[in-house]
Amino acid sequence: xxxxxxxxxxxxxxxxxxxxxxxxxxxxxxxxxxxxxxxxxxxxxxxxxxxxxxxxxxxxxxxxxxxxxxxxxxxxxxxxxxxxxxxxxxxxxxxxxxxxxxxxxxxxxxxxxxxxxxxxxxxxxxxxxxxxxxxxxxxxxxxxxxxxxxxxxxxxxxxxxxxxxxxxxxxxxxxxxxxxxxxxxxxxxxxxxxxxxxxxxxxxxxxxxx
Amino acid sequence: xxxxxxxxxxxxxxxxxxxxxxxxxxxxxxxxxxxxxxxxxxxxxxxxxxxxxxxxxxxxxxxxxxxxxxxxxxxxxxxxxxxxxxxxxxxxxxxxxxxxxxxxxxxxxxxxxxxxxxxxxxxxxxxxxxxxxxxxxxxxxxxxxxxxxxxxxxxxxxxxxxxxxxxxxxxxxxxxxxxxxxxxxxxxxxxxxxxxxxxxxxxxxxxxxxxxxxxxxxxxxxxxxxxxxxxxxxxxxxxxxxxxxxxxxxxxxxxxxxxx
Numbered sequence: 001x002x003x004x005x006x007x008x009x010x011x012x013x014x015x016x017x018x019x020x021x022x023x024x025x026x027x028x029x030x031x032x033x034x035x036x037x038x039x040x041x042x043x044x045x046x047x048x049x050x051x052x053x054x055x056x057x058x059x060x061x062x063x064x065x066x067x068x069x070x071x072x073x074x075x076x077x078x079x080x081x082x083x084x085x086x087x088x089x090x091x092x093x094x095x096x097x098x099x100x101x102x103x104x105x106x107x108x109x110x111x112x113x114x115x116x117x118x119x120x121x122x123x124x125x126x127x128x129x130x131x132x133x134x135x136x137x138x139x140x141x142x143x144x145x146x147x148x149x150x151x152x153x154x155x156x157x158x159x160x161x162x163x164x165x166x167x168x169x170x171x172x173x174x175x176x177x178x179x180x181x182x183x184x185x186x187x188x189x190x191x192x193x194x195x196x197x198x199x200x201x202x203x204x205x206x207x208x209x210x
Numbered sequence: 211x212x213x214x215x216x217x218x219x220x221x222x223x224x225x226x227x228x229x230x231x232x233x234x235x236x237x238x239x240x241x242x243x244x245x246x247x248x249x250x251x252x253x254x255x256x257x258x259x260x261x262x263x264x265x266x267x268x269x270x271x272x273x274x275x276x277x278x279x280x281x282x283x284x285x286x287x288x289x290x291x292x293x294x295x296x297x298x299x300x301x302x303x304x305x306x307x308x309x310x311x312x313x314x315x316x317x318x319x320x321x322x323x324x325x326x327x328x329x330x331x332x333x334x335x336x337x338x339x340x341x342x343x344x345x346x347x348x349x350x351x352x353x354x355x356x357x358x359x360x361x362x363x364x365x366x367x368x369x370x371x372x373x374x375x376x377x378x379x380x381x382x383x384x385x386x387x388x389x390x391x392x393x394x395x396x397x398x399x400x401x402x403x404x405x406x407x408x409x410x411x412x413x414x415x416x417x418x419x420x421x422x423x424x425x426x427x428x429x430x431x432x433x434x435x436x437x438x439x440x441x442x443x444x445x446x447x448x449x450x451x452x453x454x455x456x457x458x459x460x461x462x463x464x465x466x467x468x469x470x
Contacts, residue, residue, distance in 0.1 A: 019463070020463070055371060056458060056460065057367055057370060057371060057460055057461075058460060058463070059458070059460070077458045077459055078373045078374075078375065078459065079373070081370065081371055081372065081373040082372070082373035085371060085372065085373075086371040087371075088364065088367065088368050088371065090364060092364045092365045092367075092368040093368075094365075094369070094382070095382075104369075104372065105372035105373060105374075108372065108373055108374050108378060109373060145368075148372065149371075149372070152372065152373070
């Protein structure tokens with residue numbers, strides 16, 4: 001077999017990062033390959049912090065992060081966040097309709113959104129586009145958050161415990177959607193979870209944060 | 211216009227009303243007696259002092275003294291407003307620039323439009339009013355901005371994560387802050403003459419001016435204040451919102467952390 005020369009999706013080198021004045025990652029190194037990767041570890045270990053570093057919502061105190069072989073800081077930060085898109089742990093939508101939320105990201109970049117396609121990928125029926133955000137359940141909001149990210153046609157989705165606020169039925173719904181995305185789309189995702197079984201179900205690789 | 215003469219005896223007599231305030235405070239145990247006394251004494255000392263300063267400036271009749279007085283008022287206005295905007299990082303400079311721009315543009319416009327001549331007798335009182343109201347509006351706006359950025363940090367970061375610039379992510383919050391800074395003056399302008407008589411009008415009527423003149427001057431000042439208050443609140447919010455973010459469009463953790 002010919003050894004692969006394709007660089008890892010993300011290469012993390014000797015990272016130190018803090019959150020709330022506390023060092024949560026110190027001397028952390030790992031490679032995150034293309035495809036689906038889970039980041040697991042105890043709470044407070046820096047899983048969410050790590051995710052925030054990957055699209056530069058925060059920067060590490062020390063160390064380097066490479067995306068496709070290039071230092072993260074060499075990318076235009078706004079373009080990077082549209083390419084490597086974070087879906088936060090708690091749904092946080094703008095006031096207005098679902099369609100306005102889904103179209104928001106592409107509109108910022110000066111483009112048009114395919115709202116129906118994004119909703120369908122996130123497992124939401126067409127009728128959702130006109131619904132107002134205030135009428136949605138938490139599970140539905142979480143799907144709209146996913147649709148909003150997918151509307152940007154990202155290369156990588158960063159998912160921060162996307163099912164932690166959901167009941168069992170909504171959780172398995174989101175899981176099915178993620179598995180479907182993995183099979184149907186050429187999109188990698190990095191999933192933060194404290195649930196090892198979920199990591200096994202949804203991801204082909206696991207990165208452990210001590 | 212006839213002039214009114216108020217003796218120190220008249221001022222002393224009005225202290226009776228302060229005594230009423232103190233009596234009510236004691237009776238109802240509001241524990242505000244100390245504050246009432248301090249407020250009454252400070253008002254006496256500060257107004258007496260500024261009275262002499264204004265008399266000196268009027269006597270000199272030199273614009274350079276007017277400019278110096280307005281600069282000092284802008285400086286103290288920014289220092290005072292900063293205390294109300296504790297949750298905004300480095301709020302002093304946005305406030306100082308906002309008050310300076312509001313004062314200069316407003317006074318410049320009223321002189322350029324020929325409403326008032328560029329003499330100390332007009333510029334000093336109008337400048338004082340403009341800066342006082344601009345300070346309150348900017349302080350209220352930044353107070354709200356600091357609270358709202360901390361409360362909406364999750365939503366702001368969720369928006370940044372979609373590739374929004376810092377300005378885009380904070381826009382809904384900044385808009386609410388601007389509104390809260392200017393709404394009190396809009397409300398009081400709406401109800402003026404119905405529910406309360408504004409100070410200038412009262413002062414002119416007491417001083418013996420014709421009611422029509424008093425009303426017209428009051429209108430000029432109210433319209434002037436609307437312009438200056440919007441200017442100050444807008445400039446303060448636009449400059450201060452940047453302080454919450456790094457150049458890489460990241461919400462500063464210190465900006466949220468310092469807000470508790």
